[in-house]
Amino acid sequence: MALANEHFMKLPDNYLFTDIAKKVNTFKVVHPKAEIIRLGIGDVTRPLPKASLEAMHKAVDEMGEASTFRGYGPEHGYDFLINAIIKNDYEPRGVKLDPDEVFISDGSKSDTGNIGDILRHDNSIGVTDPIYPVYIDSNVMCGRAGVLEDGKWSNVTYLPTNMENNFVPQIPNHRVDIIYLCYPNNPTGTVLSAEELKKWVNYAIKNDAIIMYDAAYEAYIQNPDIPHSIYEIRGAKKVAIEFRSFSKTAGFTGVRCGYTVVPKELTASTLSGERIPLNRLWNRRQCTKFNGTSYITQRGAEAIYTPEGKSQVRETINYYMTNAKIMKEGLTSLGYQVFGGENAPYLWVKTPNGTTSWKFFEQMLYEANVVGTPGVGFGPSGEGYIRLTAFGERENCEEAMRRFRKL
Amino acid sequence: MALANEHFMKLPDNYLFTDIAKKVNTFKVVHPKAEIIRLGIGDVTRPLPKASLEAMHKAVDEMGEASTFRGYGPEHGYDFLINAIIKNDYEPRGVKLDPDEVFISDGSKSDTGNIGDILRHDNSIGVTDPIYPVYIDSNVMCGRAGVLEDGKWSNVTYLPTNMENNFVPQIPNHRVDIIYLCYPNNPTGTVLSAEELKKWVNYAIKNDAIIMYDAAYEAYIQNPDIPHSIYEIRGAKKVAIEFRSFSKTAGFTGVRCGYTVVPKELTASTLSGERIPLNRLWNRRQCTKFNGTSYITQRGAEAIYTPEGKSQVRETINYYMTNAKIMKEGLTSLGYQVFGGENAPYLWVKTPNGTTSWKFFEQMLYEANVVGTPGVGFGPSGEGYIRLTAFGERENCEEAMRRFRKL
Numbered sequence: 001m002a003l004a005n006e007h008f009m010k011l012p013d014n015y016l017f018t019d020i021a022k023k024v025n026t027f028k029v030v031h032p033k034a035e036i037i038r039l040g041i042g043d044v045t046r047p048l049p050k051a052s053l054e055a056m057h058k059a060v061d062e063m064g065e066a067s068t069f070r071g072y073g074p075e076h077g078y079d080f081l082i083n084a085i086i087k088n089d090y091e092p093r094g095v096k097l098d099p100d101e102v103f104i105s106d107g108s109k110s111d112t113g114n115i116g117d118i119l120r121h122d123n124s125i126g127v128t129d130p131i132y133p134v135y136i137d138s139n140v141m142c143g144r145a146g147v148l149e150d151g152k153w154s155n156v157t158y159l160p161t162n163m164e165n166n167f168v169p170q171i172p173n174h175r176v177d178i179i180y181l182c183y184p185n186n187p188t189g190t191v192l193s194a195e196e197l198k199k200w201v202n203y204a205i206k207n208d209a210i211i212m213y214d215a216a217y218e219a220y221i222q223n224p225d226i227p228h229s230i231y232e233i234r235g236a237k238k239v240a241i242e243f244r245s246f247s248k249t250a251g252f253t254g255v256r257c258g259y260t261v262v263p264k265e266l267t268a269s270t271l272s273g274e275r276i277p278l279n280r281l282w283n284r285r286q287c288t289k290f291n292g293t294s295y296i297t298q299r300g301a302e303a304i305y306t307p308e309g310k311s312q313v314r315e316t317i318n319y320y321m322t323n324a325k326i327m328k329e330g331l332t333s334l335g336y337q338v339f340g341g342e343n344a345p346y347l348w349v350k351t352p353n354g355t356t357s358w359k360f361f362e363q364m365l366y367e368a369n370v371v372g373t374p375g376v377g378f379g380p381s382g383e384g385y386i387r388l389t390a391f392g393e394r395e396n397c398e399e400a401m402r403r404f405r406k407l
Numbered sequence: 408m409a410l411a412n413e414h415f416m417k418l419p420d421n422y423l424f425t426d427i428a429k430k431v432n433t434f435k436v437v438h439p440k441a442e443i444i445r446l447g448i449g450d451v452t453r454p455l456p457k458a459s460l461e462a463m464h465k466a467v468d469e470m471g472e473a474s475t476f477r478g479y480g481p482e483h484g485y486d487f488l489i490n491a492i493i494k495n496d497y498e499p500r501g502v503k504l505d506p507d508e509v510f511i512s513d514g515s516k517s518d519t520g521n522i523g524d525i526l527r528h529d530n531s532i533g534v535t536d537p538i539y540p541v542y543i544d545s546n547v548m549c550g551r552a553g554v555l556e557d558g559k560w561s562n563v564t565y566l567p568t569n570m571e572n573n574f575v576p577q578i579p580n581h582r583v584d585i586i587y588l589c590y591p592n593n594p595t596g597t598v599l600s601a602e603e604l605k606k607w608v609n610y611a612i613k614n615d616a617i618i619m620y621d622a623a624y625e626a627y628i629q630n631p632d633i634p635h636s637i638y639e640i641r642g643a644k645k646v647a648i649e650f651r652s653f654s655k656t657a658g659f660t661g662v663r664c665g666y667t668v669v670p671k672e673l674t675a676s677t678l679s680g681e682r683i684p685l686n687r688l689w690n691r692r693q694c695t696k697f698n699g700t701s702y703i704t705q706r707g708a709e710a711i712y713t714p715e716g717k718s719q720v721r722e723t724i725n726y727y728m729t730n731a732k733i734m735k736e737g738l739t740s741l742g743y744q745v746f747g748g749e750n751a752p753y754l755w756v757k758t759p760n761g762t763t764s765w766k767f768f769e770q771m772l773y774e775a776n777v778v779g780t781p782g783v784g785f786g787p788s789g790e791g792y793i794r795l796t797a798f799g800e801r802e803n804c805e806e807a808m809r810r811f812r813k814l
Contacts, residue, residue, distance in 0.1 A: 001615035002584040003527040004675035004683040008691055015694070043478035053471045056703070057464060063662070064460045066800075071450035071660040106513050106663075106698070113696030114521075117548060120410040137695045141524060177409040208408035253478040254702040255470070256513075268411035276411040284415055287422070288544045289520030291513070294701055295661040296463070393473075 007143045016133065016377035017041055020361075027365055037396045037403075039327075039388040040371040042186065042346070044251045046316045051309035052250060052300040059299035073292040076283065077104025077259070081298045084305040085259060089244070095231040101263050101279060103286055104293050104301075108216050108245040108258040112180075113138040114289070115212060115241060115260070118281040119268060123177035126157040128169045130187055130378030130385075132214070135180040151380055160381040161188060163350065167339060168196055175207040181230075182214035184221060187378045187387040188348040189324075189340015191226045197233050204239035210268065210278075211236075216245040216258075219317055221343045237263035241278070248345065250304045250313050257293055257301045320345050323397045324390035330401030345390040348375065360386055368403035414550045423540065423784035424448055427768075434772055444803045444810075446795045447778040449593065449753070451658045453723045458716035459657060459707040466706035480699040483690065484511025484666070488705045491712040492666060496651070502638040508670050508686060510693055511700050511708075515623050515652040515665040519587075520545040521696070522619060522648060522667070525688040526675060530584035533564040535576045537594050537785030537792075539621070542587040558787055567788040568595060570757065574746060575603055582614040588637075589621035591628060594785045594794040595755040596731075596747015598633045604640050611646035617675065617685075618643075623652040623665075626724055628750045644670035648685070655752065657711045657720050664700055664708045727752050730804045731797035737808030752797040755782065767793055775810035 020040055028034070047053075062068035076082075082102045090097050105111050113134055121144050127135055136153060139145040146155030157176045159169040167190035169181075181200060183192045192200075204211050213230040221228055230236045242261040246252035262282045267275040303309045324341040331338045337350035349372075351360035357374035364370045364386070375385030390397070427447055435443070469475035483489075489509045497504050512518050520541055528551050534542055543560060546552040553562030564583045566576040574597035576588075588607060590599045599607075611618050620637040628635055637643045649668040653659035669689045674682040710716045731748040738745045744757035756779075758767035764781035771777045771793070782792030797804070 002530055002617040002675045004677060004685065004688060005525050005527055006677050008525065008688045009677070009683070011691060041479075045473065045476065045478065047473050047476045048470045050471065053467055056467045060460055060463045060467065063455045063658075064457065066452065066454050069452065069454045069658075069661075071452065071658075072448070073661055106701075109698040110696060118412050118415065120412055123409055134695055141692065141695065210409040251470075251476075251478075254476075254480055254699075256698065256701045268409045270411060270413050270416070276416070278411065281411060281415045284418060285548065288541055288548065289517060291516040291663065292661075294513075294663045294704055296703065297701055 005141070007141050010148060011137060011140055016373070019377075020371065020373065023362070024365065024371055034369045036369050036371060037392070037400045038371045039392055039397075039400060040373045042248075042389045042391060043253050044248060044391050045393060046251055046319060048251050048255070048300070049304055049309050049312035049316070051303040051306050051312055055303035056296050056300040059296040063296070070295045073295055073298070075287045075290055075292050076100070077102070077293060078295070078298050081302045084302050088305045090229065090231070093229055093232055095229055097261060098264065100283075101261055103260045103262065103282060104298060105258050105260060105286075105290070106256040106293050107247060108214065108243045108260075109134055111243050111258060111260040112212065112214060114285070115282070116142055116144065117285050117289075118278055119178065119210070124155050124157065126159055126172060126176035126179040128181060128185070129158040129160050129380060130375060130382035131180065132182055132186050133378065135212070158380065161185070161190065162381050163337070163339070168192070171199055171203050176209060178210050178212060179204065180212045180214070182216070184217040184344035185340070185346075186217065186344075187346055187373065187375065187382065189344035189346035190348070191221065191223070191343045194225065194227050194233065197227055197230060201230070201233045201236045201239060205235055208269065209239065210266070211240040213240050213242045215242055217248055217344050218244070219249040219313070220321060220345055222321065223343055226343055231261070231263070237265050239266065241266065246301050246304070249317075250301070251316065252301070255297055255300060257297045319394070320390045323392060323394060326397050327388060327390060327401060331404060334404055341390065347388040347390065349386045349388060351384050351386060354384065357383055357385060363407065368400070368407050370400045370403055412548070414548050417555060418544060418547055423780070426784075427778065427780065430769070431772065431778055441776045443776050443778060444799070444807045445778045446799055446804075446807060447780045449655075449796045449798060450660050451655060451798050452800060453658055453726060455658050455662070455707070456711055456716050456719035456723070458710040458713050458719055462710035463703050463707040466703040470703070477702045480702055480705070482694045482697055482699050483507070484509070484700060485702070485705050488709045491709050495712045497636065497638070500636055500639055502636055504638075504668060505671065507690075508668055510667045510669065510689060511705060512665050512667060512693075512697070513663040513700050514654060515621065515650045515667075516541055518650055518665060518667040519619065519621060521692065522689070523549055523551065524692050524696075525685055526585065526617070531562050531564065533566055533579060533583035533586040534786075535588060535592070536565040536567050536787060537782060537789030538587065539589055539593050540785065542619070565787065568592070568597070569788050570744070570746070575599070578606055578610050583616060585617050585619060586611065587619045587621070589623070591624040591751035592747070592753075593624065593751075594753055594780065594782065594789065596751035596753030597755070598628065598630070598750045601632065601634050601640065604634055604637060608637065608640045608643045608646060612642055615676065616646065617673070618647040620647050620649045622649055624655055624751050625651070626656040626720070627728060627752055629728065630750055633750055638668070638670070644672050646673065648673065653708050653711070656724075657708070658723065659708070662704055662707060664704045726801070727797045730799065730801060733804050734795060734797060734808060738811060741811055748797065754795040754797065756793045756795060758791050758793060761791065764790055764792060770814065775807070775814055777807045777810055
């Protein structure tokens with residue numbers, strides 16, 4: 001008989017954002033007239049850059065004429081986009097990449113979820129805690145995370161980031177095979193200095209580990225000393241895969257485009273000690289189980305690298321970062337301890353008086369009609385925090401601050 | 408140390424269409440003036456339906472205004488598209504589906520490749536032979552296919568379809584857990600009658616097996632007695648997952664959209680005998696490792712179900728099927744044995760005088776400057792056949808037939 005993948009059954013049935021939606025709906029039933037401000041889910045609200053819209057209109061037109069029609073594209077993406085990425089996202093930061101080291105995809109969630117396909121299921125993993133849930137859930141699904149014991153997965157090393165360590169994860173005192181790092185961080189909105197990132201690269205080199213580096217929020221970095229790419233650190237190409245996304249950079253959450261860099265010098269081992277280039281494995285994986293990203297989407301993404309596109313992207317990011325500033329200043333002036341929000345669109349707020357994340361979530365909802373995300377939903381070390389996002393409308397951010405004053 | 412997934416190393420390095428491209432390039436170097444006609448890769452050439460173009464332009468405009476902007480969509484797709492699919496693709500054929508049984512994706516290649524995530528890696532598989540390579544390769548990657556011995560995978564049951572059995576795969580005399588069926592068939596272009604399909608559904612019910620039914624070419628069926636969906640067969644919802652694509656139906660190979668139906672009554676077993684609904688597992692898989700299909704793309708797909716869209720799709724399919732007719736009649740009149748091409752855009756041509764697939768491929772290339780696909784590239788039972796596609800320009804199909812006369 002056909003057998004199901006039982007690892008799926010280990011996953012808790014509840015999903016953070018579904019739980020939140022349920023609680024918000026319950027509130028709405030009882031308070032139908034309340035005007036709720038949503039600062040919970042990390043989705044953008046500003047329209048796409050005009051340059052992308054124009055490029056996509058043009059691409060749609062091309063698909064309407066036999067002479068310019070495009071069928072199957074390359075699984076790893078069109079050269080025009082790959083070259084624009086290398087030239088604009090990497091060369092100015094001193095990072096050299098070959099076109100076949102960049103893989104265009106339909107987004108970082110797919111790639112961070114699917115990357116595990118190319119690695120053995122018994123590698124151990126390490127994650128900063130709190131964390132974007134996909135990293136762990138995708139590893140649970142293939143058995144790599146082990147079993148859930150007291151809220152933690154047995155084959156996962158948790159690396160707490162919190163007030164006490166200034167949100168700098170400490171190098172573990174044992175070896176792990178695969179380490180997930182996300183900087184600027186979701187959910188805490190904090191960043192890692194070049195010096196701290198270097199410790200991780202060196203750890204990976206020394207321990208023959210692989211770093212999965214999620215840089216989906218790099219466009220929000222304001223401090224010129226903070227690295228945008230892990231490849232700015234010497235030796236990182238030997239040990240790191242980097243994930244990038246157009247979702248938050250250019251508002252592509254509903255358009256779907258991202259890319260993953262798998263350097264050719266990066267290898268993993270076979271049981272017998274042979275070194276295998278992971279670039280080749282990821283290419284084979286994508287050629288077999290993926291058929292490329294929409295041509296129209298790729299033209300839209302390319303356009304953000306034009307002078308107009310760059311300026312439009314900057315304007316949108318400034319809008320969100322001004323939201324973050326308003327909220328951070330507002331909350332700080334009210335006596336809250338607020339982290340992040342300076343190089344990332346997320347604010348990580350300490351709940352007052354040791355309140356739990358969920359309790360403060362409900363207090364915000366019922367007393368201020370503002371929705372945040374309970375920090376504990378991102379992992380045990382998130383307990384006692386609330387995540388607020390800066391992706392809302394300006395007036396909602398301002399109104400939310402007025403309401404916090406009454407809390 | 409981080410260990411690579413060694414199953415990838417079992418995959419032969421050569422890939423059918425890469426090998427073909429190399430051979431064609433070699434020919435071009437020596438014969439730079441030859442005008443090559445490509446009837447090899449199954450990619451479409453006609454522009455998108457006008458209805459889809461208009462819908463996509465409108466959707467791009469919506470993404471340019473804050474009031475109509477769409478961010479993250481539902482992972483399983485928008486209701487507007489799911490409802491259009493159920494109403495147009497299933498209801499008229501007597502198949503009732505709930506909206507949460509239909510999962511929109513970026514294409515059938517992703518879904519047929521990823522579906523294995525939700526099943527144990529030690530299920531046995533059965534495939535018709537010849538076959539679309541993704542079914543096997545994706546199973547090799549997770550170890551489910553076993554090891555390659557004399558050109559066959561040890562954990563795969565091959566079900567030959569050839570002239571001798573009139574391209575009707577025979578029910579195996581032992582049980583397999585997962586069976587891949589693709590009808591209308593790629594590469595042979597043949598179809599399965601309701602009576603034959605029923606045998607497979609009954610086999611799956613009796614053996615507690617799961618059928619992966621790839622119906623990517625159903626829009627090409629001309630004979631009203633041939634089932635378009637496996638769910639037209641009683642009991643199929645208990646045992647079958649169906650894959651559909653807009654690639655060949657509406658020219659979406661470069662736009663990327665398809666869908667997968669996982670009925671709620673379909674279950675697989677745990678080792679302890681508990682029944683698990685696969686709909687829940689696939690939903691969890693998609694919510695974790697996929698983030699929805701482009702809103703713009705989904706609007707484009709929805710538009711093919713409007714009266715204008717339907718008529719434009721029909722026109723394009725008629726164009727390709729007229730190509731198929733011209734080629735089938737042309738080759739038959741020259742004495743070739745030609746299969747398929749009546750309910751599918753593929754012609755499966757027996758090579759003359761027992762020539763091998765690759766030898767005839769080269770003869771076609773060098774003597775007629777026409778590129779086909781060697782049948783053996785799709786599996787051992789494809790030896791002695793060539794696949795030709797009807798997706799080319801009309802004049803190229805006609806010219807190809809003139810050149811065949813000289814062969």
